[in-house]
Amino acid sequence: MLPEASTLAPAVDRIFWGLVGLSVVIMGVVGGLVLTFAIKYRRGTKAYRGPLPDIMSREVEIGWTVATLFVALFIFWWAAAAQLPHFLLPKKALEIHVVAKQWMWKVQHPEGVREIDALHVPVGVPVKLEMTSQDVIHSFGVPAFRIKQDVLPGRYTSTWFEAKEVGDYHLFCTEYCGTDHARMTGTITVMEPEAYARWLAEQPHGEDLAGEGAQLFTALGCSACHGAQARVPAPSLANLYGSQVVLADGSRVTADEDYLRESIERPEAKVTAGYPSTMPSYQGIASEEQVVALVAYIKSQDGKRSQAR
Amino acid sequence: MRSDDTGLLAREPGETSYLTEGTTLRSWLLSTDHKRIAILYAISITGFFFIGGAAATMIRLELFTPQGDFTTADEYNRLFTLHGVIMVWFFLVPSIPATLGNFLLPLMVGAKDVAFPRLNLMSWYLYIIAGIFTLTALLLGGVDTGWTFYTPLSTLYSNSYVLLAAFGIFVVGFSSIATGINFIATVHLLRTKGMTWMRLPLFAWAMYATSLVMVLATPVLAMAMLLICAERLFGLPIFDPRAGGDPVLFQHIFWFYSHPAVYIMILPAMGVVSEIIACEARRRVFGYQFMVYAMLVIAVIGFLVWGHHMFVAGQSPFASMIFSFLSFVIAVPSAIKVFNWTGTLYRGSIRFSAPMLYALGFVGLFTLGGLTGLFLASIPVDVHLSDTYFVVAHFHYIMVGGAVSAFFGGLHFWWPKITGRMYSESFARFAAITLFFGFNFTFFPQFILGYLGMPRRYHEYPPEFQVWNVMSSTGAVVLAIGYLMPLGYFAYSLLNGKRASDNPWEATGLEWTTNSPPPKHNFLEPPVVLTEPYAYHDWDEAPGGADETTQDEPA
Ligand SMILES: [Cu+2]
Ligand SMILES: [Cu+2]
Secondary structure (H helix, E strand, O other), X not given: OOOOOEOOHHHHHHHHHHHHXXXXXXXXXXXXXXXXXXXXXXXXXXXXOOOOOOOOOHHHHHHHHHHHHHHHHHHHHHHHHHHHHHHOOOOOOEEEEEEEEXXXXXXXXXXXXXXXXXXXXXXXXXXXXXXXEOOOOEEEEEHHHOEEEEEOEOOOEEEEXXXXXXXXXXXXXXXXXXXXXXXXXXXXXXXXXXXXXXHHHHOOOOOOHHHHHHHHHHHOOHHHHHOOOOOOOOOOOOOOOOOEEEEOOOOEEEOOHHHHHHHHHOOOOOOEOOOOOOOOOOEOOEOHHHHHHHHHHHHHOOOOOOOOO | OOOOOXXXXXXXXXXXXXXXXXXXXXXXXXXXXXXXXXXXHHHHHHHHHHHHHHHHHHHHHHOOOOOOOOOOHHHHHHHHHHHHHHHHHHHHHHHHHHHHHHHHHHHHHOOOOOOOHHHHXXXXXXXXXXXXHHHHHHHHXXXXXXXXXXXXXXXXXXXOOHHHHHHHHHHHHHHHHHHHXXXXXXXXXXXXXXXXXXXXXXXXXXXXXXXXXXXXXHHHHHHHHHHHHHHHHXXXXXXXXXXXXXXXXXXXXXXXXXXXXXXXXXXXXXXXXXXXXXHHOOOOOOOHHHHHHHHHHHHHHHHHOHHHHOOOOOOOHHHHHHHHHHHHHHHHHHHHHHHHHHXXXXXXXXXXXHHHHHHHHHHHHHHHHHHHHHHHHOHHHHHXXXXXXXXXXXXXXXXXXXXXXXXXXXXXXXXXXXXXXXXOHHHHHHHHHHHHHHHHHHHHHHHHHHHHOOEOOOOOOOHHHHHHHHHHHHHHHHHHHHHHHHHHHHHHHXXXXXXXOOOOOOOOOHHHHOOOOOOOOOOOOOOOOOOOOOOOOOOOOOOOOOOOOOOOOOO
């Protein structure tokens, strides 16, 4: 049997098995009736075959239509209500970045530790995945956690889980993505928090993500325009994340991750009001991971909010 | 009565039928007779069915072991793409409408032909041209995008013959639109005297509802395919995120066609099954009017549920909620139909002929397919099951267990009318039963695989999934036998079968009032309808039911 390894799993299974029960009942009733009628009314038996009583038909039709509708709506409500809490991402969560590409999963922990086709997480801690793809659509699916989320190019999608049981679980790419789709798999290792901390410490530590972004910010020449000493007109990026930005056409957007990313890759798409559209596109210059790091750096420039550790 | 002549075209002296009006190839290829076009379609879709089936066989062979040892990854991807493209657009969509529908709809409404006979012939030519494009793509080396053509894989990353295949699908769409327009016009304009809307057989209603969906949904498929061609050929940035396009937009367009397309496949099947069950149970269809409304409601709501394919694609939670809600709503009319078929058996006088076995098989498989649809309409359960074998099993229950069983049932039911020959009843029953069990052996294990998490479109898989895959592949052998048997006894029937009477099943419906096979213009004089459909009841008869002389009875 499939382990219920996340806090979400039991709720999903409850609905799943509830539906199995319902299906068995309905298959039983329909199959039972068909069989009974098939035997009782097979050609040649002496069963009564006269006209139906008058109330059969209209009243019966209306009756079972209403009953079915009621059952259907009940299941809808039941399932939707169970999903609602999962739609809300938890506020305090370990935030892990995932970049998918044909045909591998690249994972970055906030501390800068990187993994490929593997993800180590502590048990009992909500983990939020911020995901994007470098090429085609992939999907991050972990059956044991009952989670799945498509990973899109040019956009961030996220999902979260809280692992409940220590162990190794399958990670599958569940959106067909070309030749080696079937090999785009990995292992999720759920560890006790202490073991996880030990594991983290043993890994070769790169710069943490925001720190890496800070270096790139200079290396790629962003600071020449956005830096404190810059002499070209460009908006300051401090405290940008989460704020409302007024655009040149007068509309407003919230500066979320997608906005930051778009500003780097296609600056002409949303031009900040009051500035010339002089920023060059970094499409193809900064790699997907570098964009992730830059976004992390800009987010960390926020005085109020600091990266969840 | 067995006549001593042999061969399909042999006839009693003086007898003429649509089959004998001209026997040259030209007289077939340029015929505007709806019955001959139906035959042309039947032969072509049979060809495609076996091509698609061959691909399925290789898929099941590969999945017998967890390693990718029988095919390479690329070959496997081409195989399932081929299987999907051929089976959906070149078999399932045209199957019942273009063959049985073409043949029967004018007969059922008492017309000489469809409203636009030449458009009808053109539809077949479009189908063939489209088939040639798609087969060319296949012969050159295949397509590896899956039948769903998701972007940006299909537009920017695939190195296979996407353009040819997409163009083929673009063209085949027009053949369904032509059929749809023809059927709508036929039902509106060519009903004979006394054939009111509420006297239309349910098969005719099914064709009508299907045609509405075909005409309204297929242009959207054409759009989707053209946009793919535009981005691939001219680099028009529609789905390319780097140029500001939206890859998910494609999924919206694609499923806006492809969900209704499920109803293009299943509504005709519902029509066929209603005819067979009513006749073989000697009963008026229970809740005839509700059956009609249910089909129309399905056709309409079918357009509003496409987002249930995208619960994990990154669409907004609100959208997911609404699509989930509507998907539950559309389950209601489908359930009503199942209850009504069951109700039709009540107080019937049931004969277990081969068509009836197929029809009862349909009811069972369709019910299970529909119920598992509820799993996929529930958002949290769908998140777990989407893109796993559960989905594969679900839609095969609907489209193969449902639509194909009904197609086979219909083929047997109207075979005597179409060919003027009877087939071997015992072989046919045996095939129907084999098919039912083979189908369940093949696809039921896939529900379990899906729950356990095995993703679809994987040619390699972790070893713990092997048991279920072996079961499924073994079942597929039984299923294949079930599909091959009719080829044998139908061929024998054409050459050597007993001559069929005009109405061997003693069915109601105008098609049974004319000769078997029907004359070129269907009826010698225009029929007049005086009764409601399915006037099977003869209340004067003693308990014990209709006469016992027709068929061999189960002891
Ligand atoms: Cu993939
Ligand atoms: Cu759908």
